[in-house]
Amino acid sequence: MMIKGFPKCLVTVTLLALGFSLASAYDPAPLQDFCVALNSSASAVFVNGKFCKDPKLVNANDFFRLGLNMLGNTLNPLGSKLTPVTVEELAGLNTLGISLARIDFAAYGMNHPHTHSRGTKILVVLEGTLYIGFVTSNADNNHLFTKVLNTGDVFVFPIGLIHFQLNVGKRNAIAFARLSSQNSEVITIANTVFGSKPPINPDVLAKAFQVDKNVVNYFQKQFWRDNN
Structure with missing residues (x-):
């Protein structure tokens, strides 16, 4: 088929380019409803580093974790405690691309500089006042972005960039972090x-x-x- 006004070879190249662009524009959707993680080779299905539990044996508890209402123990040199909810703590997260963490801060406690190689983090402050920041890559001259967050404030830390949180208040602080990976990998x-x-x-x-x-x-x- 010819498109009037365009050489046949140009049309062919254009259609191929469009087809390639459309085919590679997004990751394919999962081919199953869920893949509850098992640290076992009893199943033949292996997805995202975990074996999948037989769907017939899956129950509501595979998607459930309690305890995030509990105060974390901040009696350590950092004065903070992170309670993660990754695929290691909640097997039903496997292949879903999300995870969560509660971070408790003593007065002047900190979540020390670190990075997540596989996930962007969005942080919401539930109690207290936090001084937070992240540093851009070398390509952007290692620019430091900082902000003081109060109760109800939200901040996002881009994937892979070094970031931190410091409690600048005289009382305990609590924050929740949501990450765009089931296991975002922490590098302190x-x-x-x-x-x-x-x-x-x-x-x-x-x-x-x-x-x-x-x-x-x-x-x-x-x-x-x-x-x-």
Whole structure:
């Protein structure tokens, strides 16, 4: 078929380009209603790193988790406690592309700088006042965006960017975070750089941070922990 005014070869190339664009514009939808995760090879279906429970054996409890009304224990050096709801805690999340976390903060507690390699985070403050921020990539000159959030405020942290939250109030704070992945992967900066096992060669870090190697040695001797 010819389209008047257009050479046949141009029409063919255009249609192929359009077809390719339409075919690759979005991820395919799941081919099942759900895939409740099992840490077992008893089933032959393996999706997103988990085996699927036989749908005939699935029940409402596979999509249920209690306990997010409970205050997290913030008696740690960070003064915060993160209670995650990922596919590891809620098997019914498998293949659904979402997860959740409750974050409790003691007065002046913090959720230390970290990044999620597989998910964007949206944060809502339920109680208290948080100073939050994220840093853009090198391509955007590592620009820092910060904001003070109060009860009811919402903020979004783009996928992959380093971000943090600090309770700047004199009382406890609570926030809930929703992430666009069933397991967004957390990479905490201090733990990764100074607490790796085995440790990164101090010469590498001394040159990278432009500090004396004794400073690096000091940091590597600290007990680095997260708030999970």
